[in-house]
Amino acid sequence: MNIARKLPGYLQQLNTWLRGGAWRRSAAGQESPLRAELFSADQMEQHGRVLAASHRLAAGRAPDQLLERLAANESALFEVSRQLTAAVTESQRMTPAAEWLLDNFYLVEEQIRTAKRHLPRGYSRELPRLAFGPSAGRPRVYDIALETVAHGDGRFDTESLGRFVAAYQTVTALKLGELWAIPIMLRLAVIENLRRVGLRIAAGRAERNLATMWADRMMDTAARDPKTLILVIADMARSAPPLLSAFVAELARRLQGRGPALALPLTWIEQQLSESGLTIEQLVQSENQQQAADQVSISNSIGSLRVLGATDWREFVESISVVEQTLLADPDGVYGRMDFATRDRYRHATEEIAKRYRLAEPEVARKAVELAHAGAAIDAAGARPDGRARHVGHYLIDRGLPQLEAALDVRVSGFRALLRAAAQFPLLIYLGAIVLISVNLTGGLLVLVLAGATPAAGLAGAF
Structure with a gap:
């Protein structure tokens, strides 16, 4: 069977099956990592003043959102760890970010326990909270922590943090309770970032596993019965695989250079991507960049957890x-x-x-x-x-x-x-209370005597 000659017809069939765009599964539902423009200490100082001017506080109290979020982050991170551990057991290929997270997961567990211990129920309700923005309803100091982590790509140092908070307070002074909450809020922000990057790692692993499954099936079919390869490709098309960077990069890695028959699924993918102005090479490059960025975010976040444990926060709070x-x-x-x-x-x-x-x-x-x-x-x-x-x-x-x-x-x-007054003159209050009680008892006994009853009978009748 001449695959190259019949390629246009096969592609037309696949396009018919995919009409309606059901294959376009996106990662829009995933929360992006806390990754903003990297700021130097000088830039963080300037950002502190800008952020303070933009913050508006809400009146009254609101439900405690941080404990619930911490529990969700803990659950998500433990599930990611379970999946990565299973991948190691099965000798699957791991990305550098996944290796970093798994190797240091003991530290993540320890910091989650510390966060739960230092975040009692109702604690955050006592802190001023924001009225508007992405952190609306959450403590103002938590948003400060998120900004710190985002503009350091998961990393922070006490010098830059100190200048950031000090600059913020040139516009609006933070309460003492907020200053003491900075360590726990930073811990929560780093854990939040680890959860977001961890879920991306897990999603990428699932996409690569899916690509591996289809690649193995196609290679096996091409070796046994090349004429039926088109049916396998059609099955893949009907399953609406996510044409995202991890899936496309892994499928290309497995199939490229393995003959004209196995070029067919890649040609179809190339045609589908062209509708969005993309190519396989671009997605492969994007996947490599994302893996490198995720590794940096994970390593920075792990480093920040260590800084949190090593910092003298009493000295830091007094300094700002x-x-x-x-x-x-x-x-x-x-x-x-x-x-x-x-x-x-x-x-x-x-x-x-x-x-x-x-x-x-x-x-x-x-x-x-x-x-x-x-x-x-x-x-x-x-x-x-x-x-x-x-x-x-x-x-x-x-x-x-x-x-x-x-x-x-x-x-x-x-x-x-x-x-x-009672605190300033305790002896006077004590003696006055004794005199008052004595007068009341004496008056009561006198009333009983005048009424013709004996004091003993009156006292007995009282019990």
Whole structure:
């Protein structure tokens, strides 16, 4: 049978079977990896200001989306790992990205466990969330993490991250809770990226396996009965295979150079691709580029997981915290010489006051520092020798808190004022409570006596 002479007729038959475009299965449903233009540290700094200006916060609370997404990512990554492990067992050819992911999957598992441990239910609901954009309804700091990962192709370093967040805060200051959430949000963003690239790896593997199956069947038919090869090609056409880069590249790799009979399916594919202005060579090149890009994304993401575990996040947060930098202006530098636990206590007090009265945290810190400087001036004049009023802690956690609230022009509830009085004068409150109870008991007994009953009988009747 002369395949070359009858090729036009065969192609016409195949085109008839495929009329309607059912073969065009696309990967549009897949989420693209977090892969944007690569930015240097200087560019990330500029991007921080642009991003801050574009963010708009939503009012109220929303359901926690991050835990659900983490669970979905975990499930997807474990399925990808299972498929890749099976491929190794069957001695199938692996792409470099697949090898990277499988070799380091123990680290991915560890980071997923860490993320679940540090992301309790309802945690993200306490964080400011975005009103618009791709991350609408999710925490603002999560979008910052996504941008960090995207513009590093899965990679980040603390210097670039620090400059990015610091530049963001020149437009809008982040809350302390958001700063402390940066590590967990970065971890979630890297896991998200690994899931997206992992699914691409799994999809590409499935396409290559499909191409291998059809290539083996065609080669076997061409060797045994070349006249029936057209029927196998027709079967493949009716199955509507995905004419995507992985499938086409693998089929071409298996069939090219194996004689005129096996050139028939490639000629048909070439004709189908030409309708979209594509060629087999272009898809082969595209597949090679995608595999290289996926390898870089996987290796960068694995490296970022290691950076997350090795970074001193306490030092990082203090270096970018607007509240921290404000409190460091404490007179005589006392605040800066305190240990981390004490400084953290002051920062949390600032956070609590701001949350209670719906104020910006930097504003609370600035007022405390202003009062401390005013207190230092009074101390310098010798009017108050104990020196407590010259320290920010006096206004954040001590008896100077009412002065801070007055300076902030906030209204303190009567119940809170009562609690504060109880904390400042515990002995007086304790003795007063005893006196009050004694008076009530004495009054009750006196009423019983005047009514003609004995105290013992009255007490017995009470039980």
